[in-house]
Amino acid sequence: MAKSKPKFEEHLARLEKIVAELEGGDLTLDDSLARYEEGVKALKKCYEILRDAEKRVEILLKSDDGGLKTAPFEPEEESEPLKEE
Amino acid sequence: MTALFPASGAPMTAPPRQAADGSPIYTVAQLTRQIRETLERHVGLVWLTGEISNLRVPASGHCYFTLKDESAQIAAVMWRTLSETLKFKMAEGLSVLAQGEVTVYEPRGQYQISVRRIEPLGVGALQLAFLQMKERLEKEGLFDPARKRPIPMFPRAVALVTSPTGAAIRDMLRVIRRRCPSTRVIVCPVRVQGDEAAGEIAEGIALVNRIADVEVMIVGRGGGSIEDLWPFNEERVARAIARSRIPVISAVGHETDFTISDFVADLRALTPTDAANQVVPDAGQLAEDLDSLRRRLGRALTASAASARERLAGLAQRCEPRRFDERIREREQHVDELCQRLVRSAQRAVEFQGRRLGALSGRIESLSPYAVLRRGYSITLREPQGAAVRDAAELRAGDFVRTRLHRGEFRARVEGTSPAQPE
Numbered sequence: 001m002a003k004s005k006p007k008f009e010e011h012l013a014r015l016e017k018i019v020a021e022l023e024g025g026d027l028t029l030d031d032s033l034a035r036y037e038e039g040v041k042a043l044k045k046c047y048e049i050l051r052d053a054e055k056r057v058e059i060l061l062k063s064d065d066g067g068l069k070t071a072p073f074e075p076e077e078e079s080e081p082l083k084e085e
Numbered sequence: 086m087t088a089l090f091p092a093s094g095a096p097m098t099a100p101p102r103q104a105a106d107g108s109p110i111y112t113v114a115q116l117t118r119q120i121r122e123t124l125e126r127h128v129g130l131v132w133l134t135g136e137i138s139n140l141r142v143p144a145s146g147h148c149y150f151t152l153k154d155e156s157a158q159i160a161a162v163m164w165r166t167l168s169e170t171l172k173f174k175m176a177e178g179l180s181v182l183a184q185g186e187v188t189v190y191e192p193r194g195q196y197q198i199s200v201r202r203i204e205p206l207g208v209g210a211l212q213l214a215f216l217q218m219k220e221r222l223e224k225e226g227l228f229d230p231a232r233k234r235p236i237p238m239f240p241r242a243v244a245l246v247t248s249p250t251g252a253a254i255r256d257m258l259r260v261i262r263r264r265c266p267s268t269r270v271i272v273c274p275v276r277v278q279g280d281e282a283a284g285e286i287a288e289g290i291a292l293v294n295r296i297a298d299v300e301v302m303i304v305g306r307g308g309g310s311i312e313d314l315w316p317f318n319e320e321r322v323a324r325a326i327a328r329s330r331i332p333v334i335s336a337v338g339h340e341t342d343f344t345i346s347d348f349v350a351d352l353r354a355l356t357p358t359d360a361a362n363q364v365v366p367d368a369g370q371l372a373e374d375l376d377s378l379r380r381r382l383g384r385a386l387t388a389s390a391a392s393a394r395e396r397l398a399g400l401a402q403r404c405e406p407r408r409f410d411e412r413i414r415e416r417e418q419h420v421d422e423l424c425q426r427l428v429r430s431a432q433r434a435v436e437f438q439g440r441r442l443g444a445l446s447g448r449i450e451s452l453s454p455y456a457v458l459r460r461g462y463s464i465t466l467r468e469p470q471g472a473a474v475r476d477a478a479e480l481r482a483g484d485f486v487r488t489r490l491h492r493g494e495f496r497a498r499v500e501g502t503s504p505a506q507p508e
Contacts, residue, residue: 029390032385040382043378057272
């Protein structure tokens with residue numbers, strides 16, 4: 001399991017820091033280029049995560065042996081709006 | 086289609102038809118009317134005790150509430166003309182002694198008590214138990230803001246511990262799909278009202294904790310009476326939320342409903358829809374933010390490169406031929422300076438030597454043999470050789486000599502000589 005994969009917000013935070021450092025203008029050209037490369041990588045990761053469309057809605061079910069499984073889930077359509085009093 | 090019957094039940098305009106066995110066939114209105122009359126006649130005006138719950142006072146000013154105890158409840162209404170004269174404030178959980186008539190609200194087919202008099206008996210046992218439990222949990226620190234964990238900004242998977250039917254789940258799924266279609270949603274179906282609900286909700290929270298990738302869960306349900314929401318006030322649910330490894334958003338009922346689970350949860354949402362809005366980011370907005378960061382990244386590098394170029398240009402300028410020229414000119418100037426100094430010093434040397442020469446020539450003049458002539462001495466030279474005559478023995482009578490005086494000279498012939506006297 002890629003459990004320790006950095007999360008989206010970690011990539012985003014890294015990216016924001018890099019942009020701020022670059023904009024600060026205190027870096028050498030070599031450092032700037034290295035940071036830029038790193039920033040582009042973080043950006044790519046962010047886009048990937050954003051586009052990684054699972055689009056899954058599942059319902060959690062307990063199997064007979066006590067384990068857990070999931071099945072696709074579609075809530076029943078509203079035949080008529082339920083109004084609360 | 087109105088078919089009203091007098092209290093006796095005797096038909097006026099449209100008599101009930103009879104079933105085959107001779108029993109009457111009622112309309113709903115007729116049956117309801119009969120139930121109402123039965124209740125009013127046989128129960129009528131009563132005294133009863135119970136706790137006020139689910140109190141609502143709409144714009145009309147009439148008071149609607151429920152009277153309940155541990156095992157039962159009855160809908161109650163107190164009309165404005167009566168409720169306005171009350172000396173105490175009607176409040177949720179208040180234990181009361183009430184007097185009223187049992188009747189039926191026909192449009193809803195609901196029996197209720199129309200309260201005429203009501204007196205407070207203090208905080209009810211149920212409410213007291215609830216308050217004590219709340220106090221205990223608070224003392225344990227379950228409501229401590231420091232316990233609250235941040236809600237992840239972009240969860241890979243979200244779990245919904247709620248009823249799989251009804252408006253709440255539909256609202257939440259709709260909002261999540263619209264905001265962030267890429268988020269995986271796992272519904273953990275539980276009952277959200279009734280005696281079994283608290284146990285199922287608590288178990289659901291524990292189950293969700295076993296699913297990898299789930300980074301946040303919403304626990305909640307749509308609006309309802311305080312009794313309907315009660316499972317979210319139960320200690321089991323509170324403890325399950327507190328134990329959860331995964332952050333919990335509590336979304337119970339409407340904005341005005343507060344339950345224990347709201348206090349224990351890491352975040353309280355006003356409604357299930359609000360919870361869904363908070364649980365996932367707006368992917369469109371996020372994409373825009375990323376685009377903006379991408380542009381800033383590009384610009385920052387360009388700026389960085391430009392500044393490096395500028396610095397390079399600065400350095401290059403310092404190395405350019407123009408600088409060399411300058412240095413050469415500097416050297417030349419130095420040489421010129423040295424040259425001038427040399428000339429000046431030479432002149433000084435010449436002047437100095439000149440002055441020395443002058444002094445010397447003065448001295449030399451004083452040493453000149455001619456200088457003595459002024460004092461009356463003369464020099465005699467033998468002709469024609471011109472050699473100075475120092476001894477008379479060099480001359481004979483008849484030699485010609487030339488004698489120089491201070492001024493001018495003369496020529497003479499030697500008449501005779503006298504040798505020098507020995508000293």
